[in-house]
Amino acid sequence: MRVEGRDRKIAGDLLAHYDVHARRLPWRVPPGSNGADPYRVWLSEVMLQQTTVAAVGPYYTKFTERWPTVEALADAADADLMAAWAGLGYYARARNLLACARAVAREHGGRFPDTEEGLRALPGVGAYTAAAVAAIAFGRRAVVVDANVERVVARLFAIATPLPAARAEIRAAAERITPDTRAGDFAQAMMDLGATVCTPRKPACGVCPLREDCAAFATADPAAFPVKAPNKAKPHRSGHGWWMERDGHVWLVRRPDRGMLGGMRALPSSDWSDAPDPAPPMAGDWRTVGEPVLHIFTHFSLALRVHHAHVEAAPAGEGEWWPVDRIGEAGLPTLFARAAEAVRKDRDARN
DNA sequence: TATACGTGGGT
DNA sequence: TACCCAAGTAT
Numbered sequence: 001m002r003v004e005g006r007d008r009k010i011a012g013d014l015l016a017h018y019d020v021h022a023r024r025l026p027w028r029v030p031p032g033s034n035g036a037d038p039y040r041v042w043l044s045e046v047m048l049q050q051t052t053v054a055a056v057g058p059y060y061t062k063f064t065e066r067w068p069t070v071e072a073l074a075d076a077a078d079a080d081l082m083a084a085w086a087g088l089g090y091y092a093r094a095r096n097l098l099a100c101a102r103a104v105a106r107e108h109g110g111r112f113p114d115t116e117e118g119l120r121a122l123p124g125v126g127a128y129t130a131a132a133v134a135a136i137a138f139g140r141r142a143v144v145v146d147a148n149v150e151r152v153v154a155r156l157f158a159i160a161t162p163l164p165a166a167r168a169e170i171r172a173a174a175e176r177i178t179p180d181t182r183a184g185d186f187a188q189a190m191m192d193l194g195a196t197v198c199t200p201r202k203p204a205c206g207v208c209p210l211r212e213d214c215a216a217f218a219t220a221d222p223a224a225f226p227v228k229a230p231n232k233a234k235p236h237r238s239g240h241g242w243w244m245e246r247d248g249h250v251w252l253v254r255r256p257d258r259g260m261l262g263g264m265r266a267l268p269s270s271d272w273s274d275a276p277d278p279a280p281p282m283a284g285d286w287r288t289v290g291e292p293v294l295h296i297f298t299h300f301s302l303a304l305r306v307h308h309a310h311v312e313a314a315p316a317g318e319g320e321w322w323p324v325d326r327i328g329e330a331g332l333p334t335l336f337a338r339a340a341e342a343v344r345k346d347r348d349a350r351n
Numbered sequence: 352t353a354t355a356c357g358t359g360g361g362t
Numbered sequence: 363t364a365c366c367c368a369a370g371t372a373t
Binding site for chain 2: 089
Binding site for chain 2: 365366370371373
């Protein structure tokens with residue numbers, strides 16, 4: 001059949017291109033080779049969820065040096081794991097990473113399940129990651145659909161249905177072009193193509209190995225696919241954070257597992273709900289940093305007013321005194337790392 | 352199906 | 363500047 005032949009040609013052309021142009025990435029084995037370590041594939045895939053290759057690089061190196069196996073990771077202390085993840089974002093991933101490593105080590109004898117279904121049952125492993133690990137680490141034929149694949153497929157077939165309604169149509173098309181062999185290479189080739197050639201804006205169609213078979217290339221504006229609704233405006237919020245210092249130590253708390261920055265060390269702070277100026281946690285020589293720390297999250301932006309004081313005792317509630325000269329090792333998420341830096345600068349400016 | 356959930360880089 | 367986007371998952 002003509003259509004079936006076209007689908008096979010797409011995979012063949014893409015794999016031939018990948019054999020020459022595959023990006024060399026720390027977690028990747030050369031095209032066509034076996035032996036990818038499931039632990040490393042899984043770790044990289046979780047880190048790469050909604051996160052750029054450039055941001056993941058140093059974290060992947062740090063994690064694999066410190067925890068070379070899934071058993072080693074399973075034995076990590078929660079606080080160490082969360083601190084090592086600090087700055088990478090989406091902290092539910094770190095909590096699920098640890099839960100997943102412990103499940104693999106203790107319930108699966110240290111070996112990752114080698115099927116999509118088995119992988120999908122693990123914490124933090126969704127449809128995409130299960131398919132990616134099954135294909136890349138175990139050579140299974142699995143249909144791997146991430147945002148890159150969605151874009152490439154929407155263009156190849158000029159799918160005009162807007163996202164997210166187009167997902168079923170896109171998946172069906174991805175299913176048709178996924179080859180029976182080299183599914184792992186095919187998945188990575190599609191993602192490389194999306195990241196380097198078939199980019200969201202200004203795609204490099206001139207060097208694309210699939211342009212002959214691309215329905216969008218035949219239109220006036222290939223970048224018009226996939227069709228998406230405009231994003232909603234982000235609300236602005238404000239809040240307060242408190243730096244309490246005593247004998248060269250600052251008081252840090254751990255945020256609850258649920259919600260923003262869940263499970264992370266943090267400065268005590270208000271609930272960011274625009275409430276009127278709340279009272280500080282305790283008495284002290286309070287001063288306020290001149291400019292609030294501005295931080296943009298996925299679905300709102302925050303202006304955090306940062307206050308600092310020397311105190312005589314610990315405030316009420318759970319927490320720990322952390323050495324100020326080692327604040328960089330506390331594993332603060334970026335918002336609070338910036339708040340700490342703002343306090344340091346404010347004090348320098350006053351002296 | 353819609354929303355919550357980080358961060359940094361690109362335009 | 364303001365907005366878009368990135369190898370998604372859980373609820």
